[in-house]
Amino acid sequence: MQKKITLTEDEIPESWYNIVADMPNKPLPPLHPGTHEPIGPEMLAPLFPMELIKQEVTADKWVGIPEEVREVYKIWRPTPMFRATGLEKMLGTRAKIYYKYEGVSPAGSHKPNTAVPQAYYNKQEGVKRITTETGAGQWGSALSFACQLFGIECDVYMVRASYEGKPYRKIMMNTWGANVYPSPSERTQAGRSILAQDPNSPGSLGIAISEAVELAMQADDTKYALGSVLNHVLMHQTVIGLEAITQLEKAGDFPDIVVAPFGGGSNFAGIAFPFLRYNLEEGKSIRCIAAEPASCPKLTRGVFRYDLGDTVGMTPLLPMYTLGHNFIPAPIHAGGLRYHGAGAIVSQLLNDGLIEAQAFKQLECFDAGIKFARAEGIIPAPEATHAIATVIREAQRANEEGTSPTILFNLCGHGHFDMASYEQYLAGKLVEHEVTQEEIMASLAELDTPLI
Amino acid sequence: MQKKITLTEDEIPESWYNIVADMPNKPLPPLHPGTHEPIGPEMLAPLFPMELIKQEVTADKWVGIPEEVREVYKIWRPTPMFRATGLEKMLGTRAKIYYKYEGVSPAGSHKPNTAVPQAYYNKQEGVKRITTETGAGQWGSALSFACQLFGIECDVYMVRASYEGKPYRKIMMNTWGANVYPSPSERTQAGRSILAQDPNSPGSLGIAISEAVELAMQADDTKYALGSVLNHVLMHQTVIGLEAITQLEKAGDFPDIVVAPFGGGSNFAGIAFPFLRYNLEEGKSIRCIAAEPASCPKLTRGVFRYDLGDTVGMTPLLPMYTLGHNFIPAPIHAGGLRYHGAGAIVSQLLNDGLIEAQAFKQLECFDAGIKFARAEGIIPAPEATHAIATVIREAQRANEEGTSPTILFNLCGHGHFDMASYEQYLAGKLVEHEVTQEEIMASLAELDTPLI
Numbered sequence: 095m096q097k098k099i100t101l102t103e104d105e106i107p108e109s110w111y112n113i114v115a116d117m118p119n120k121p122l123p124p125l126h127p128g129t130h131e132p133i134g135p136e137m138l139a140p141l142f143p144m145e146l147i148k149q150e151v152t153a154d155k156w157v158g159i160p161e162e163v164r165e166v167y168k169i170w171r172p173t174p175m176f177r178a179t180g181l182e183k184m185l186g187t188r189a190k191i192y193y194k195y196e197g198v199s200p201a202g203s204h205k206p207n208t209a210v211p212q213a214y215y216n217k218q219e220g221v222k223r224i225t226t227e228t229g230a231g232q233w234g235s236a237l238s239f240a241c242q243l244f245g246i247e248c249d250v251y252m253v254r255a256s257y258e259g260k261p262y263r264k265i266m267m268n269t270w271g272a273n274v275y276p277s278p279s280e281r282t283q284a285g286r287s288i289l290a291q292d293p294n295s296p297g298s299l300g301i302a303i304s305e306a307v308e309l310a311m312q313a314d315d316t317k318y319a320l321g322s323v324l325n326h327v328l329m330h331q332t333v334i335g336l337e338a339i340t341q342l343e344k345a346g347d348f349p350d351i352v353v354a355p356f357g358g359g360s361n362f363a364g365i366a367f368p369f370l371r372y373n374l375e376e377g378k379s380i381r382c383i384a385a386e387p388a389s390c391p392k393l394t395r396g397v398f399r400y401d402l403g404d405t406v407g408m409t410p411l412l413p414m415y416t417l418g419h420n421f422i423p424a425p426i427h428a429g430g431l432r433y434h435g436a437g438a439i440v441s442q443l444l445n446d447g448l449i450e451a452q453a454f455k456q457l458e459c460f461d462a463g464i465k466f467a468r469a470e471g472i473i474p475a476p477e478a479t480h481a482i483a484t485v486i487r488e489a490q491r492a493n494e495e496g497t498s499p500t501i502l503f504n505l506c507g508h509g510h511f512d513m514a515s516y517e518q519y520l521a522g523k524l525v526e527h528e529v530t531q532e533e534i535m536a537s538l539a540e541l542d543t544p545l546i
Numbered sequence: 547m548q549k550k551i552t553l554t555e556d557e558i559p560e561s562w563y564n565i566v567a568d569m570p571n572k573p574l575p576p577l578h579p580g581t582h583e584p585i586g587p588e589m590l591a592p593l594f595p596m597e598l599i600k601q602e603v604t605a606d607k608w609v610g611i612p613e614e615v616r617e618v619y620k621i622w623r624p625t626p627m628f629r630a631t632g633l634e635k636m637l638g639t640r641a642k643i644y645y646k647y648e649g650v651s652p653a654g655s656h657k658p659n660t661a662v663p664q665a666y667y668n669k670q671e672g673v674k675r676i677t678t679e680t681g682a683g684q685w686g687s688a689l690s691f692a693c694q695l696f697g698i699e700c701d702v703y704m705v706r707a708s709y710e711g712k713p714y715r716k717i718m719m720n721t722w723g724a725n726v727y728p729s730p731s732e733r734t735q736a737g738r739s740i741l742a743q744d745p746n747s748p749g750s751l752g753i754a755i756s757e758a759v760e761l762a763m764q765a766d767d768t769k770y771a772l773g774s775v776l777n778h779v780l781m782h783q784t785v786i787g788l789e790a791i792t793q794l795e796k797a798g799d800f801p802d803i804v805v806a807p808f809g810g811g812s813n814f815a816g817i818a819f820p821f822l823r824y825n826l827e828e829g830k831s832i833r834c835i836a837a838e839p840a841s842c843p844k845l846t847r848g849v850f851r852y853d854l855g856d857t858v859g860m861t862p863l864l865p866m867y868t869l870g871h872n873f874i875p876a877p878i879h880a881g882g883l884r885y886h887g888a889g890a891i892v893s894q895l896l897n898d899g900l901i902e903a904q905a906f907k908q909l910e911c912f913d914a915g916i917k918f919a920r921a922e923g924i925i926p927a928p929e930a931t932h933a934i935a936t937v938i939r940e941a942q943r944a945n946e947e948g949t950s951p952t953i954l955f956n957l958c959g960h961g962h963f964d965m966a967s968y969e970q971y972l973a974g975k976l977v978e979h980e981v982t983q984e985e986i987m988a989s990l991a992e993l994d995t996p997l998i
Contacts, residue, residue: 097620098555103548168549169628169923176621180695198650200923202962242920243632262965269919269968467721468694471621471652510654510962513714516721 097179099341101172106164107336110329113367113439115155116374119446121325121438122546124410125400130544133410140311141318143219146212149326157329159211166210166243170199171333175341180469187489188498190347193505194338194365195472201266203430203475203507204364205236205321208330212319213240222315223247227277227302230256230429231263232475232507233321238272248272251279251305254297256429262511277302284308284406299433300405300419307408322358323403323412323437331364338502339368349380350499351488355480355506356384356393356451357430359437365504370448383488384440384451385480387431387459389527390423392416393444393451395534400544401435411543415441418537424527426456427515428476454483457526460519462486463509475507476515549631551793553624558616559788562781565819565891567607568826571898573777573890574998576862577852582996585862592763593770595671598664601778609781611663618662618695622651623785627793632921639941640950642799645957646790646817647924653718655882655927655959656816657688657773660782664771665692674767675699679729679754682708682881683715684927684959685773690724703729703757706749708881714963729754736760736858751885752857752871759860774810775855775864775889783816790954791820801832802951803940807932807958808836808845808903809882811889817956822900835940836892836903837932839883839911841979842875844868845896845903847986852996853887863995867893870989876979878908879967880928906935909978912971914938915961927959928967 114120123132135147142150149157159167178191196204216224224246228234234250241248250272257264257276264274277297278285284304288295295301303320310318320327335352342348352369354362362384372378386393392415401416403409414435423432436444443449463479465486466472474482481503492499509516518524566572575584587599594602601609611619630643648656668676676698680686686702693700702724709716709728716726729749730737736756740747747753755772762770772779787804794800804821806814814836824830838845844867853868855861866887875884888896895901915931917938918924926934933955944951961968970976 096555097617100552100554102552103550165549166923172552200925239923243923261969262962265965265969265972266925266962268972269916269925269965270923271920464721468723471618471691471695471722473652473718473721510714510718513717513721517713517717520717520720 095177095179096345097177099175099345101337101340103168103172105337105340106167106171107159107333109156109158111332111336111368111371112152112155112157112329113370114325115153116371117442119442121442122413124412125544127402127407127409127411130411141307143215143221143317145215145218146326149329150324160214163211163214167333172337173198175338177345178470181466184465184469185486185489187493189489189492190498190500191485191489192342192500192502194334194502195505196334197472197475197505197508201232201236201239202510203232203236204331204334204361205233206239207333207364208321208327208360209236209240211330213237213244213246216317217244217246220315221246221317223249224317224319225249225251225306225309226319226321227251227299227306229253229299229432230260231267232430234272234274235263235266235270236321237319238267238270241272242270249309250274251277251302253277253299253302254295277305279305281305282308298405298422303404304406304408307404322360325439327360328363328367328437328439331360332367334364334504335366335368338365342502347500349502351381351383351501353383353385353481353484353501354504355431355477356386357477358433359440361477361504361506363440365502366449373448382449383484384449385484386451386453387426387428387480388453388455389426389529390417390432391453391529392434392436394453397538398441398445399541399546401541402543403435413438413441413546415444417534418541420540421537424529426527427512428459428480430477431480452484454480455526457524459483460524464519472505473509474505475509476512478506481505547629547631548797549629551627551797553789553792555620555624557789557792558619558623559611559785561608561610563784563788563820563823564604564607564609564781565822566777567605568823569894571894573894574865576864577996579854579859579861579863582863593759595667595673595769597667597670598778601781602776612666615663615666619785624789625650627790629797630922633918636917636921637938637941639945641941641944642950642952643937643941644794644952644954646786646954647957648786649924649927649957649960653684653688653691654962655684655688656783656786656813657685658691659785659816660773660779660812661688661692663782665689665696665698668769669696669698672767673698673769675701676769676771677701677703677758677761678771678773679703679751679758681705681751681884682712683719684882686726687715687718687722688773689771690719690722693724694722700724701761702726703731703754705729705751705754706747729757731757733757734760750857750874755856756858756860759856774812777891779812780815780819780889780891783812784819786816786956787818787820790817794954799952801954803833803835803953805835805837805933805936805953805955807883807929807956808838809929810885811892813929813956813958815892817954818901825900834901835936836901837936838903838905839878839880839932840905840907841878841981842869842884843905843981844886844888846905849990850893850897851993851998853993854995855887865890865893865998867896869986870993872992873989876981878979879964880911880932882929883932904936906932907978909976911935912976916971924957925961926957927961928964930958933957
């Protein structure tokens with residue numbers, strides 16, 4: 095039995111897949127936060143280069159990947175796919191389990207799949223500097239890497255609590271030449287106003303987004319980049335699923351279930367959308383499951399309505415499954431999944447019943463992560479453990495029901511920068527975070543944004 | 547131009563290459579530390595399983611890799627080879643530069659290449675527990691990973707200074723189920739005697755070896771494992787160079803120079819020995835360069851004589867280029883290169899003029915590492931930066947001489963667990979460590995071991 099299914103660099107996809115072309119109901123447009131009118135591409139021009147804005151709104155089914163981007167992809171793509179023979183044995187399951195491993199990228203996650211084209215298109219249009227936010231640092235390090243390769247300055251606003259508590263991701267960004275600032279900072283109006291209220295503010299992703307957006311709005315040669323949620327970001331990640339299709343063909347297999355962790359949507363979209371195409375085009379019925387943290391359950395317990403992307407209100411209103419933009423997720427270790435809303439495309443697909451969502455508590459996820467590390471040898475990022483927990487549940491269900499599904503999941507990153515969280519788990523000190531229905535309702539009650 | 551040269555899992559080598567078969571002068575035998583008589587295989591039986599002892603002394607040119615070991619190798623092998631297009635451009639060099647990237651292994655370095663077969667042969671012979679030492683933790687984590695996969699208990703004695711100062715590698719070992727003890731410990735006679743003299747001893751690799759060996763000697767179901775120096779360990783690493791030969795064939799190229807970092811010899815042997823075979827068999831003249839730290843210069847400033855493998859004197863005497871077993875290397879960040887001696891095979895090859903050695907200071911290495919990270923995207927381990935520094939020197943020399951050599955080097959691991967050292971470098975706080983001729987002479991003067 096084949097353990098690893100590899101591809102050559104010639105087999106890196108030549109186009110990204112844009113699921114919008116195949117969706118029965120298209121995603122709703124973003125709205126202006128003041129007028130609540132749909133905003134056109136031109137209003138995004140201060141933030142993004144025109145080519146990315148075109149990708150954000152295109153109806154084309156396939157968008158060509160520039161050769162310069164494919165050249166950089168070759169540093170880590172095609173990524174390997176593995177049959178999880180060790181995990182299957184440990185679980186004693188009848189299910190066949192495969193995983194696509196994105197942790198081989200220089201930044202250690204799937205994030206460079208979009209950081210690289212974003213840096214490339216900015217470079218093409220003469221942009222000198224890109225601003226962004228980062229929480230635990232996965233996205234910030236991916237963008238630092240990409241900007242370094244294309245010779246663009248990169249300013250990362252890192253949530254102060256992470257900046258101080260998780261210094262190694264910051265140093266990784268510095269190693270790639272980026273400037274990293276703790277957020278809230280004195281460098282922006284948004285940051286100064288927060289610090290005036292609370293000089294010791296630990297910061298939040300929402301505040302950091304506001305700072306990065308504010309700076310990009312002010313300078314002609316500076317743009318902004320986002321690591322998930324938006325349509326073009328999700329599309330860039332489809333290289334994962336497109337490669338996976340080729341790899342499963344080589345293995346003579348096809349999935350019944352596709353699973354990925356869920357934060358803003360790019361991880362899930364990356365592996366699931368190319369398979370969803372078989373459902374939408376050919377009437378297949380692959381189950382695509384988004385695995386979110388129980389402490390930030392926008393898909394399983396949020397509402398579908400327009401909401402802001404940040405807390406301060408500098409972004410357009412997006413149609414989202416959301417917990418409300420003032421919802422503050424508990425400090426779980428899967429920092430990449432701590433976001434209040436889901437992107438427009440994924441939200442529409444969920445609303446239309448075309449994908450599924452499941453929520454997982456932190457301890458179940460780390461238990462799954464340890465099992466996986468011992469069975470397969472790879473230590474997963476806390477985000478990735480959500481997918482593993484899903485797979486273990488589905489494998490157990492298969493055993494109970496006497497079925498033998500083929501399951502594919504996205505092992506989106508390694509856990510080398512997350513060893514402190516594993517230490518807490520192994521020492522029995524990892525705490526569970528609950529969110530009550532009252533807390534969710536209170537956060538949603540604050541929204542005055544348009545309903546859908 | 548091809549950036550990445552990949553192989554399929556069918557192209558993982560089926561045999562390891564034993565260079566002893568091709569050496570004009572065979573390595574000298576180990577001697578009993580008391581009698582100074584050559585020791586036979588049977589005297590190693592308390593420490594190693596018989597199959598590894600056979601490999602230690604075999605004259606066979608090829609040793610078959612068990613299918614169970616190849617199955618585990620498939621988790622990360624074949625490893626990718628890259629053309630260093632970004633570095634070539636940054637250096638403006640006429641040289642062609644390739645690197646073999648071993649950082650894709652679960653432990654992040656080349657060490658699992660030998661940890662896996664060592665765990666496998668121990669399992670075959672019914673061993674229940676393996677003891678070992680580790681400094682910064684690369685070897686300890688590789689053996690923890692391998693023991694977990696084969697269901698063997700793993701006890702790692704970790705130099706106390708690293709245990710306390712670099713906790714994340716320790717947690718990685720725990721994640722793979724290993725027991726990790728700070729050394730010196732109260733668990734051994736060796737440890738207790740050191741602690742009696744100095745309760746605050748920071749420990750050393752030599753002390754940790756003594757503890758691990760002592761425990762393996764005491765129990766029938768317990769053996770010991772070493773991560774470098776010994777013949778069988780070097781042989782296991784030849785999968786690196788054997789794959790590299792196939793990859794360069796696919797790229798239509800062949801190296802003039804092969805470079806690797808040098809600690810005890812396994813990193814260097816892994817990539818260089820399969821190429822040295824062309825020199826020994828066919829009269830080619832590939833330059834094979836071992837890159838060692840200037841602060842631990844056994845190859846460039848040590849002497850070739852018998853010496854102990856540890857400080858306490860529990861190991862056989864080995865024929866080594868050595869700085870003396872009491873030599874305490876400065877605390878450079880390339881912890882994996884801080885060993886006083888070179889293995890018997892490499893020492894013989896150097897003595898016979900069949901390989902070269904160069905020494906590099908820490909700042910030059912980190913400068914090379916930052917250059918590489920920015921040009922190629924991969925952050926190298928501090929050990930690996932020694933090879934990169936060599937390559938940069940050779941590329942500059944090629945430019946001066948108007949030649950266009952093809953250079954291959956071993957990028958033996960990633961730097962994800964070494965970000966604190968990059969932080970020091972970027973902040974201008976990294977100190978240089980010098981070793982004077984007087985210090986080396988004083989250490990060597992203490993030796994009363996047999997001359998060669």
